[in-house]
Amino acid sequence: MSAMSASPELVTAAVLVIGDEILSGRTKDKNIGFIADYLTAIGIDLKEVRVISDDETAIVDALNALRKTYTYVFTTGGIGPTHDDITAECVAKAFGVPIDHHPEAVAILKERMAKIGGELNEARLRMARIPHGAALVKNKVSGAPGFWIENVIVMAGVPSIMQAMVDEVAPTLKTGAKLLSETIRADAKEGDVGTELGAIAKANPDTIIGSYPFFDETLGPNTNIVVRSRDPQKLQDAKGAVEAMLKTVKAQLAAAAR
Numbered sequence: 001m002s003a004m005s006a007s008p009e010l011v012t013a014a015v016l017v018i019g020d021e022i023l024s025g026r027t028k029d030k031n032i033g034f035i036a037d038y039l040t041a042i043g044i045d046l047k048e049v050r051v052i053s054d055d056e057t058a059i060v061d062a063l064n065a066l067r068k069t070y071t072y073v074f075t076t077g078g079i080g081p082t083h084d085d086i087t088a089e090c091v092a093k094a095f096g097v098p099i100d101h102h103p104e105a106v107a108i109l110k111e112r113m114a115k116i117g118g119e120l121n122e123a124r125l126r127m128a129r130i131p132h133g134a135a136l137v138k139n140k141v142s143g144a145p146g147f148w149i150e151n152v153i154v155m156a157g158v159p160s161i162m163q164a165m166v167d168e169v170a171p172t173l174k175t176g177a178k179l180l181s182e183t184i185r186a187d188a189k190e191g192d193v194g195t196e197l198g199a200i201a202k203a204n205p206d207t208i209i210g211s212y213p214f215f216d217e218t219l220g221p222n223t224n225i226v227v228r229s230r231d232p233q234k235l236q237d238a239k240g241a242v243e244a245m246l247k248t249v250k251a252q253l254a255a256a257a258r
Helices: 020-024 031-042 056-067 087-095 103-116 122-128 159-172 190-203 232-257
Strands: 005-007 012-018 045-052 072-076 099-101 129-131 135-139 143-149 152-155 174-176 180-185 208-216 220-229
Touching (some): 099 103, 103 122, 129 143, 190 208, 190 232
Parallel strands (some): 012 072
Antiparallel strands (some): 135 143, 143 152
16 A cells, blocks of 8 residues: 555546345445545546445456456445355455455454453454455444455445545545536526537536536526536636526527517
8 A cells, every 4th residue: 555645647446335235225325425525535536336236256247347447446345244244255256365364353353342342253253354465444433344455445334434444545545636626507407508518518628517407496497517627727718618608598598588
């Protein structure tokens, strides 16, 4: 792991959400949005999210595909004490390395059990099984660690624990230039500006332009336009183009309504 440093190249990530309970709807995912916001804030582009079942082949195949494509892969879920928590074993298989009880992880769990009066039984010891070559990701909430092997960061699915693990690894991540954004309230319907926005986006290839409709209780259907870029000047140029376009479109709409 290296200290966090801004990099001129694009730094990308994927999130792999693992768990039958997510796919069945029994558990509602609260981690994707948090990770997306967090990574954006530190200059890492989240490019893909996959949600898969507790199936060895599915996990191994997804990991091998994602880790070859993106700078980082963050996984959530499947590192608890139960029989269907198979993420650690699957990561070991994906990397072709053995897995065993990690001495430091065992010590952490022993200390935790001593504090809360629990027994370090066989089930709990499953949480100390770490692929060879992986570094532990400390867990300040409940003790049981996650781990980091090459560009794959394996975290718990419980939101409070996952968030603590993200905080733990963030200072060591390579980051890129942060994506800046400006939001313009259109005071126009999305359909009234869609074609013009497309032309502006084409003319400003180093920006990302999105339109997000909402309902205003006073004006009715409305739109927020968000312009994003890593270059401050290009961001302002595109924002100026959007604002000029909106002025023209609204004048045309007003004239047509008379």
